[in-house]
Amino acid sequence: MASIAKSWLCASCRRKTSVSLAAKSRYSYSTASRHDRPLRMAVVGSGPAGFYTAYRVMSKVPKTKVDMFEALPVPYGLVRFGVAPDHPEVKNCQEKFQEVASSPDFTFIGNVSIGNTGGHFAGCTIPLASVLHHYDAIVFAYGASKDKKLGIPGESGLQGIYSAREFVGWYNGLPEYAGLAPDLTKGDEAVIIGQGNVALDVARMLLENVDVLRKSDITEAAIEALLKSRIKRVHIVGRRGPMQAAFTIKEVRELMKLNRVGFHDIDMSLMPDEISKLPRARRRLMEIMMKGSTANVDEALKSWSLDFCLSPTEFLGRPDRSLESTVFERTLLSSPFDPSSSVASTTEKLTIPSSVAFRSIGYKSVALPGFDEAGISFNDRKGIIDNDGMGRVLQINKDESSGSHLPGVYCAGWVKRGPTGVIASTMEDAFSTGDAIASDWNSAAPFIKGESSSGWEALRAGVEHGKCKVITWEDWQKIDKAEKERGLLAGKEREKFTSTKEMLAAAS
Amino acid sequence: MATPRSLVRSLQSLRTPSYQSITHIRQSAFSSRSKIRSNSSLLCRSRAGVPLLRPFSTSPRCQHGHIHPPKPGEELYVTFIDKEGKEHKIAVSKGDNLLDIAQAHDLEMEGACGGSCACSTCHVIVTEEDYYEKMPEPEDDENDMLDLAFGLTETSRLGCQVVMTKELDGMKVKLPSMTRNLQASDFGSKS
Numbered sequence: 001m002a003s004i005a006k007s008w009l010c011a012s013c014r015r016k017t018s019v020s021l022a023a024k025s026r027y028s029y030s031t032a033s034r035h036d037r038p039l040r041m042a043v044v045g046s047g048p049a050g051f052y053t054a055y056r057v058m059s060k061v062p063k064t065k066v067d068m069f070e071a072l073p074v075p076y077g078l079v080r081f082g083v084a085p086d087h088p089e090v091k092n093c094q095e096k097f098q099e100v101a102s103s104p105d106f107t108f109i110g111n112v113s114i115g116n117t118g119g120h121f122a123g124c125t126i127p128l129a130s131v132l133h134h135y136d137a138i139v140f141a142y143g144a145s146k147d148k149k150l151g152i153p154g155e156s157g158l159q160g161i162y163s164a165r166e167f168v169g170w171y172n173g174l175p176e177y178a179g180l181a182p183d184l185t186k187g188d189e190a191v192i193i194g195q196g197n198v199a200l201d202v203a204r205m206l207l208e209n210v211d212v213l214r215k216s217d218i219t220e221a222a223i224e225a226l227l228k229s230r231i232k233r234v235h236i237v238g239r240r241g242p243m244q245a246a247f248t249i250k251e252v253r254e255l256m257k258l259n260r261v262g263f264h265d266i267d268m269s270l271m272p273d274e275i276s277k278l279p280r281a282r283r284r285l286m287e288i289m290m291k292g293s294t295a296n297v298d299e300a301l302k303s304w305s306l307d308f309c310l311s312p313t314e315f316l317g318r319p320d321r322s323l324e325s326t327v328f329e330r331t332l333l334s335s336p337f338d339p340s341s342s343v344a345s346t347t348e349k350l351t352i353p354s355s356v357a358f359r360s361i362g363y364k365s366v367a368l369p370g371f372d373e374a375g376i377s378f379n380d381r382k383g384i385i386d387n388d389g390m391g392r393v394l395q396i397n398k399d400e401s402s403g404s405h406l407p408g409v410y411c412a413g414w415v416k417r418g419p420t421g422v423i424a425s426t427m428e429d430a431f432s433t434g435d436a437i438a439s440d441w442n443s444a445a446p447f448i449k450g451e452s453s454s455g456w457e458a459l460r461a462g463v464e465h466g467k468c469k470v471i472t473w474e475d476w477q478k479i480d481k482a483e484k485e486r487g488l489l490a491g492k493e494r495e496k497f498t499s500t501k502e503m504l505a506a507a508s
Numbered sequence: 509m510a511t512p513r514s515l516v517r518s519l520q521s522l523r524t525p526s527y528q529s530i531t532h533i534r535q536s537a538f539s540s541r542s543k544i545r546s547n548s549s550l551l552c553r554s555r556a557g558v559p560l561l562r563p564f565s566t567s568p569r570c571q572h573g574h575i576h577p578p579k580p581g582e583e584l585y586v587t588f589i590d591k592e593g594k595e596h597k598i599a600v601s602k603g604d605n606l607l608d609i610a611q612a613h614d615l616e617m618e619g620a621c622g623g624s625c626a627c628s629t630c631h632v633i634v635t636e637e638d639y640y641e642k643m644p645e646p647e648d649d650e651n652d653m654l655d656l657a658f659g660l661t662e663t664s665r666l667g668c669q670v671v672m673t674k675e676l677d678g679m680k681v682k683l684p685s686m687t688r689n690l691q692a693s694d695f696g697s698k699s
């Protein structure tokens with residue numbers, strides 16, 4: 001998508017950037033107690049991690065002022081663009097976020113990305129350096145904007161292979177993938193690689209009766225494509241076994257209960273003999289997989305299976321470059337009943353016909369431009385900001401020893417912990433970051449020593465000067481209202497705008 | 509379905525930079541959170557009992573959220589043991605659930621999904637097995653979410669699914685520590 005990103009620096013930051021940043025390539029941090037005035041905090045990202053951290057700090061440190069930057073014109077991150085449309089109850093956490101946003105000490109600054117330009121960030125951009133100059137503390141809660149790749153032949157050259165992130169983004173109206181238009185009409189078999197809950201979400205979208213989805217906030221484009229879908233058989237393929245699967249029981253049960261959708265029996269040789277002796281959660285998960293679906297496979301309209309111990313090695317295409325099949329190599333578990341068992345590859349191959357394939361092997365966070373200059377250590381291998389476990393960000397350390405905490409710099413959520421965990425675990429983790437910030441502030445630990453701590457007041461002139469539209473909370477409420485009204489007309493909960501242009505138009 | 513909560517909306521429309529905080533609501537004798545709250549913020553509940561962060565207010569409209577004040581003589585008692593080990597004995601009415609009760613009394617129970625059995629942030633541990641046995645068995649949905657709860661025990665339940673009855677009068681429940689105690693060693697800083 002074309003980007004009209006506007007980058008800018010306020011005059012004082014420009015001076016400061018060229019002098020102190022370039023010269024010292026590090027920030028300076030105050031050591032003085034800031035108890036004499038309220039804490040001023042920037043939060044990057046408006047997903048659950050951002051909101052729950054803001055909430056915790058605002059509850060624990062009186063009069064804290066929070067400015068929350070969100071790259072998109074709309075808030076809530078994966079609660080809006082990840083959580084499946086047929087799981088509206090999960091989105092009830094938005095009520096808490098609305099309460100936080102209604103505080104006079106909270107400012108939502110939407111359509112403003114920190115550091116990132118290009119890609120789907122079509123709005124305004126503020127360089128990280130500028131933000132650091134005007135706050136006591138900053139919390140990175142920007143989630144995971146990329147996904148992991150398999151790195152196997154055919155993955156990028158063939159049509160019909162989608163990442164779960166693209167597909168999920170598309171049916172949930174993420175502007176980045178509004179134009180994805182996945183073709184589900186090429187054949188009746190679909191392969192999903194990976195056995196986490198995202199894989200099960202994707203499978204449910206393919207298997208569920210469209211009439212059930214129609215009333216949710218799924219996009220109209222997705223409903224149309226799903227109505228045309230010819231997919232009848234879904235393989236959810238994992239490289240390990242049932243005892244190692246990443247999905248959770250509630251999501252499996254949902255699939256088992258789908259009307260006229262059958263489940264093919266699982267490979268019993270991978271099941272431990274004495275299931276009753278397993279710890280509760282594993283036991284119940286094994287039991288439900290063995291019990292199978294309500295509908296009988298032979299009489300069902302559609303069916304699915306969990307295919308274990310298969311690692312993808314290649315995608316094969318037809319002459320017209322469309323996907324034809326996926327080749328897997330059988331794997332061998334070193335210890336089949338140990339949930340942390342590793343696998344070894346064998347030479348045995350298996351080919352599954354696939355008119356469409358979804359790669360659902362995890363999301364991935366990346367560093368923001370400006371991290372190096374600010375001395376922020378990002379772990380590329382794990383895809384997280386290096387931190388002390390409580391969300392205190394560690395400094396880049398040339399000598400490989402573990403770095404010390406960068407005063408005033410924190411992280412929370414998927415970018416702190418990696419791209420796993422439900423909203424409850426993201427909340428927990430955001431609370432631990434919030435507690436660390438509160439305890440640091442209350443114990444007069446050093447924070448960022450910037451130009452000022454006037455936050456958004458100091459930055460906004462520069463952004464607005466750049467002529468890009470900043471979305472306030474009131475603007476978002478207009479977008480929200482407009483989406484609900486569109487939904488009412490269509491007989492559904494909400495009809496999302498799927499382009500930033502439409503969102504901005506609804507806000508003005 | 510994510511129900512629009514009229515109260516939340518009306519609170520939002522009240523957004524104003526000047527505030528008068530009504531601290532008297534917060535001063536419930538058993539408030540465990542009040543000590544960590546700013547004097548400008550106040551807990552209050554939405555229709556489903558979700559606590560509202562209220563930095564300002566003009567009327568105590570959400571004082572009792574979704575619970576029903578017990579009629580004199582018909583009180584049932586439930587005791588919550590908070591994370592610090594402090595006990596809070598509360599008089600409640602029949603029919604109220606533990607999530608709404610905890611939130612109405614400012615105890616730290618999140619209830620992220622608003623009581624729809626989809627998040628496990630309302631996990632409680634019944635301290636005496638006798639009481640646990642007196643409750644109707646958890647449904648599959650509740651058990652499925654409990655499987656994900658941190659610190660699951662034999663007598664764990666989801667607060668939003670436990671409704672007070674006469675049989676449960678005198679019950680004690682513990683609020684488990686939500687934050688797993690992460691050690692710095694869990695995060696190899698440079699590995």
Ligand SMILES: Cc1cc2nc3c(=O)[nH]c(=O)nc-3n(C[C@H](O)[C@H](O)[C@H](O)COP(=O)(O)OP(=O)(O)OC[C@H]3O[C@@H](n4cnc5c(N)ncnc54)[C@H](O)[C@@H]3O)c2cc1C
Binds near residue numbers: 072168
């Ligand atoms: C497909 C899917 C389905 C899920 N379903 C469920 C479910 O049913 N139940 C459940 O409990 N959990 C579910 N989860 C997990 C849950 O969504 C996550 O735990 C949670 O959203 C992580 O929160 P976060 O705030 O760390 O990241 P996010 O929610 O991703 O939020 C990050 C935010 O930061 C913004 N951002 C990114 N870069 C910048 C920048 N440079 N400047 C400013 N802003 C930026 C993004 O636009 C985004 O809004 C699901 C996850 C996925 C992927």
Ligand SMILES: NC(=O)c1ccc[n+]([C@@H]2O[C@H](COP(=O)([O-])OP(=O)(O)OC[C@H]3O[C@@H](n4cnc5c(N)ncnc54)[C@H](OP(=O)(O)O)[C@@H]3O)[C@@H](O)[C@H]2O)c1
Binds near residue numbers: 196363419
């Ligand atoms: N309804 C819900 O509650 C819900 C819905 C969606 C998402 N979520 C949460 O969001 C988080 C992210 O979910 P997710 O599904 O993206 O991630 P996940 O749970 O980490 O699952 C990733 C899956 O991909 C597999 N995988 C990884 N690399 C692979 C490779 N190179 N080749 C083959 N397979 C590979 C993993 O197998 P290995 O185990 O072998 O590595 C695993 O099966 C999870 O915590 C999930 O619970 C929750």
Ligand code: FES
Binds near residue numbers: 621
């Ligand atoms: S409040 Fe979410 S499960 Fe009880």
